[in-house]
Amino acid sequence: MAAAQNNRAKSVAANTVSWRDASPAAVVLISGPEEYLGIRAMDSIRLKVRTAAPDVEVSKLNAGSYEPGSLSMTVAPSLFGEGKLVEVEGLEAMNDAFLADAMKYLSRPEDDVVLVLRHSGGVRGKKLLDAIKADGWPVVDCQPLKKDADKVSFVVAEFKAGGRRIEGEAVQALVNAVGANLSELAAACNQLIADATTAVDAATVDRYYGGRVEATAFKVADAAMAGNGPLALSTLRHALSTGVDPVPLVAALAAKLRTLAKVAGAKGSSAMIAKSLGMQPWLVEQAQRDVRRWTPEGLIRSIQVIAETDAQVKGLSRDPVYAVEHAVTVIASSARGR
CATH class of the missing domain: 1.20.272.10 (Zinc Finger, Delta Prime; domain 3)
Structure with a gap:
């Protein structure tokens, strides 16, 4: 039994992916309290689905105010045969009706449907979360970036994705200035990436964000x-x-x-x-x-x-x-x- 539990734990861990690697699947769970990363993961999946199928039908549901039967109606095959993307928010506040319908859906997912579920934390709906993980569906991990090292890595990755270079001291200066809020840090990265014509250095960061409280403190x-x-x-x-x-x-x-x-x-x-x-x-x-x-x-x-x-x-x-x-x-x- 211990060996079986160990294998299952390894299987669940293997299905966990970074928010940057979020991709479409029949069922995708976006899990974790960092709202900004959850939004980025959801946007990434939506973009990939629309790129592959421009005529996809996008629907949104809320698990907290869910009406019985809504999920089955939403995922039902379309008369025109286009694929469907169903985005469900608020799993952390899901009602019993959603839990029952979602558990039923997991046993027989529809073809040509991508179901994306967002759970921002807490124990509500644990039965559903455990079932998603046990079935091997991808789980996108969206944990807060609390350590400076994680925020530094985030900035470096943002600049790499944007095709721009940023010097090491400039990375730390940017984290010091706007790192308290991840969405603000991402916005600062985007602004510097858009405006820069050469590698971003510490002087550039200071010119843009040196007046911030955090920057002054450092x-x-x-x-x-x-x-x-x-x-x-x-x-x-x-x-x-x-x-x-x-x-x-x-x-x-x-x-x-x-x-x-x-x-x-x-x-x-x-x-x-x-x-x-x-x-x-x-x-x-x-x-x-x-x-x-x-x-x-x-x-x-x-x-x-x-x-x-x-x-x-x-x-x-x-x-x-x-x-x-x-x-x-x-x-x-x-x-x-x-």
Whole structure:
């Protein structure tokens, strides 16, 4: 029995595909909470279906407000014989009628029909999801891109698909500036791809998006980590005077210090370290250059002060502005920069 369960698990894993590889099939499940990736996957399947069959009939259903029998009526063969694409949203809120009709449909899918099902998360409809996976239908995985490394890979892939080059530092600058929201990050990629005539560099990204809160935060962090206290403080004070909240400023400093600490304790080539830490090789090489300015004691002191500052700007201090200024001063003086 254990062997059978293991084989089934392998079969289910083999049917999971990236949102970039989403393709038509008799039944396709788009699963995961990242709405933007779900939209991209759905659009990709629709485009491929229409390319193969321009006269395809497209229908939409909602599993939450579903009326009994609607699915069988929608997938019924057309008088004119054209194929059908049926897109069903809201499986996470499906009612019992949809569950019953969908389970029945899975046992005998119609010819010339592509049924695409969107489930954004939760346990509702688990019976149907398990049946789709057990039957071997493709499952498009749409999980949030939480790590910077995943967002960097996303940007690189967007530029590759758009036929444009982007330099490593420009990728990170773009993620720093607009990476909080994936749809905004994708829109920024599209704009730069459309406007660029040569490879996109960090200066270009700064020209387009340097005024964003996230970008300003990382400018403060970069100056502090380089040991340039006056520049870090002046950039910080300008940011605060224009209404930037101290929390993202502290988050940017913490992110830089975490990267430095990870690389400082790692052994091997930059490629080996990048693979083990899940980072881009160029980012590891940059951190390896930066860490030469630091003593272990200075790095520990900076990590401690940023942890204290994080708590202070989130409610433990009556003067969060002073707390951030103090942290920037300690970090800049701890780095053996200029």
